Structures are given as structure tokens and as C-alpha cells.
Amino acid sequence: MLYGNESISHYTPGNISIWMSMAFQAGILNIGGFMAVHRFVSHVTGFATFFGYEINQTDKSHAFGMLAVPLFFLLGCMLSAQLVDIRLKLHKRPKYYITFGLIFFLLSIVLGLGVFGYFGKFGEPLELSRDYTLLILLCLVCGIQNGTITTVSKSVIRTTHLTGVTTDLGIGIIRFLNRRKLNSNFGNESEANLMRVGIIFFFGLGSVVGGYAFSQLGYAGFFIPVLTSGLLFFSMLYFQIFKYKPTAIILPSTLCVPQNIAFRSALKNRLKALNFLSKCLDRSKLIENKKLTKWIKE
Template sequence: MLFGNESISEYTPTNVSIWMSMAFQAGLLNMGGFMACHRFVSHVTGFATFFGYEVNRADYKDAYGMLVVPLFFLIGCMLSAQLVDIRLKQHKRPKYYLSFGLIFLLVLGVLIAGLLGYFGTFGEPFFLLRDHVLLALLCLICGLQNATVTTVSKSVVRTTHLTGITTDLGIGLVRLINRKKLQEDMFKETRAIMMRTGIILFFFLGSLAGGYAFTHWHYGGFIIPALTSGSLFFLMYYFQVYRVRQQALKA
């Protein structure tokens, strides 16, 4: 992933470390969105639920907002697909560094805007346009992240929500339990089980860290995902751009 090769090894130590970091970050972002606006942001399902809830309350303004906000998750996925997936399909070097750079800039923007008071009081009741803007930005970040990792892992890994990962983990555990009946080599399945367990664990750890950070620092809690996304961006930039240029100069 760091080098932008088309033949991506799904379980290299580097890739697994990046996936765990992003699962940790997703847990943080989800907690931040929930504590700031009382809404989850890392998966679309909740917005469909809130839409039905607001319609039944005859609160059509918030209902329409709940339809618009998850579109930004879709936009984030599309941006990632343009930077990564399409380039892979064209046998070109995927621009992981741009995808991670956008994530970093968006998280940094949320952090700065929150600290400057543009999103109002942290944890206030959800009803203003600025709350919808914050949710939209967080959904955009999660869409970018989820689509990038989905492409890199060949649709094996999701880091922003746990439903699919938990489903795959359950299936994998049953396969492992019945390995004698299946008479198959379980090495790949065991490795996948460990990876999925790790993602679930790091998402929970991110949520725990977010609970502490946002309780004590409010919008300042976004400094943690800003640091993780910034570190990943500079790592990608170094390997995909800077080092490539240096090698070209030496050639």
C-alpha cells in the first residue's frame, strides 16, 4: 500500500498496521460525532433510522437533513474511487497519498473550526445547520477512509463500521471450528480471523480513547484523529512521492 503497487499483499505487517490505525481513528471519529451532535457518523444505517424517526415526528426539516448528510459519505467514497480504484483499473499508480491527504485536511479543518467556535457549543442539542455541516464533514472523512481501505484490501477490510467485519468473523470462526469436516488448510482463514478481531478491538479502543478525549477536551479531541491521519498522509507521501523523486534523480 505504501508503495502503490497493484499487487497488494493483504496481510503484510505494514498494511495491517495501517488498517488497525484507521479502525482506531474511525472509533474516535464516531465517538466525536456522537458526543458533539448525538449522531453516529461512520455508517449510513443510522441516518436511515433517524430519517424514519423524524418523519414520524413530522419534523421534516431534520428528516431531509438526515437524507442529505449520508450523501457526503457517498461523495467521499467516490473521491477515493477516483484517486485509487480507477487508477488501479487503468494499471496506473494509485494516489493513496492524496486520499489520505484529503482525510488529514478535513479532520484538521474540523478541529480548527470546532476550536474557533464555528460548530457552537460542544454537545448542544442537535438542531442547527452547523450541526448538519459537522456531520457532513465527518461522513465525508469516513467515506474517503472506508473506500480507500476497501479498495486496498480487495473488499476484505472495512474500518469505519463493524457489521460486515463481525459477520465475516462469525463465518470464519465456524469454519475454523469445523476445520476437520472441511479438510482445508486454515492458515488463511486463521490469519483473516486475527485481522478482523484486531480491527474490532482497535475500533473499540478508538471509541474508548475518544470518550475520554472528547469529554475532557471537547472539539480539541479531534487532535487525535488529526495526528493519526496526518502521520499516515506523510508516510504515504514519503514513499509514493518523495522517495520516488529521489530515486529518479539518482538514476
């Protein structure tokens, strides 16, 4: 998991468990959205297709709804980029705990609204108001999740859909099979391929588990992704806030105690050597700090 200053972008057992858990969670969310309102929510491709279909129908309202929902997937990616990607670019600690906290919070809202009947009967035809609220919330969650993992894995891993992962896996397999011809080290490529296979497997496993849970429990089936996202959130919160240890700058004891005779003598000899070198090279003196020179001669 996230120990101290460790990033979740490394191929460690703890980080791999995070990625696989999120792929499992995405599989559940996708099948949950499909069984609830007959729409997939973990990618935007389907919404573009449905928009093309609905725009040619008599009632255009669904078409504009299908066009608006993917914008919340985009919004989720933007939130993730602000909290993770930009901070990494600025060499700051990414706020994983906030992105995972948002996912946990939004899924808790979905569970609460569904169980208490706001979305109506589970599996009924798509309605304009309440069901679009469900689609918006789930797409926002998937956008945050996909943006976070895509950033930290350097675009190697995407956990909410399988099209890009499958494409990358196909390319990676051919690169691995031709590694001798290419005369390259494909250790990282092998690890990435294993991760892609794992993502596909756990996404499928989440779909199977979610399909059974939602068929038996209805909206209460969202308790499973709430549980997984909650565990991830509290883990991130613990390791990034409560267990975080800032990197300390440790100075040698000789630097901490300027009166140390051995240190003063060594520094004096070093300065003499530098001055001698500057004269040999016909350059100006290298030591310009008069206070330091005066202190050494004392």
C-alpha cells in the same frame, strides 16, 4: 508501511499498522460525532433510522437533513474509488497519498471550526446549519477511509463500522473450525480473522480514548484523529512520491552490445534451428525479418 512499489493490500506488519490506526481513528470519529451532536457518523444505518423517525414529526427539516448526510458518505466512497479502485483495475499506481491527504485536510477543518467556535458549544442539541456541517465533514472522511481500505483488502476489512466485520468474523471462525471437513487451506482465512479481531479491538480502543478526550477537551479532542491522519498522509506521501522507484527494464549486456560475437553466433544458431524446425513441420519460414537475417550473415 508503503515501501517503494509495495501495495497496502498485503498482510505485512506495516500495512497492518495502517489498518489498525484507521480503525482506531474511526472509533474516535464515531464517538466524537455522537458526543458533539448526538449522531453516529461512521456508518449510514443510523441516519436511515433517524430519517424514519423525523419524517413522522411535525418539523420535517431534520428528516431531510438526515437523508442528505449519508450522501456525503457515498461521495467519499466514490472519491476513493476514483483514486484507488479504478487505478488498480487499470493496472496503475493507486493514489493513496491523495485519499489520506483528503482525510487529513477535512479533519483539520473540523478541528479548526470546532476550536474557534463555529459549531457552538460541544454537546448541545443538533442544530440545522452548523451541526450538519460537522456531520457532513465527518461522514465524508469516513466514506473516503472505508472505501480505500475496503478496496485494498478486497472487501475483507472495513475500518469505520463493525457490523460487516463481525459478520465476516463469525463466518470465518466456522470455516476455520471446519477446515478439515472442507479439505481446504485456510491460511488466508486465519489471517483475515486475526485482522477482523484487531479491527474490532482498535475501533473499541479508539472509542474509549475518544470518549475520555472529548469529555475533557471538547472539540479539541479532534486533534487526535488529525494527528493520526497526518502521520498516515505524510508516510504515504514519502513512500509513494519521494521514495518511489519505477521498475526498470534491465537488458542483458549482449543485447546492449549488438557487436558481441558470442551473441551473434548464438542467435545465428538459434535461427538455423528454427528454420530447420519449420521445414520439418512443413510450415512457412519462421523468420521474416530480412534485415535481421542480413545482419547475422554479415
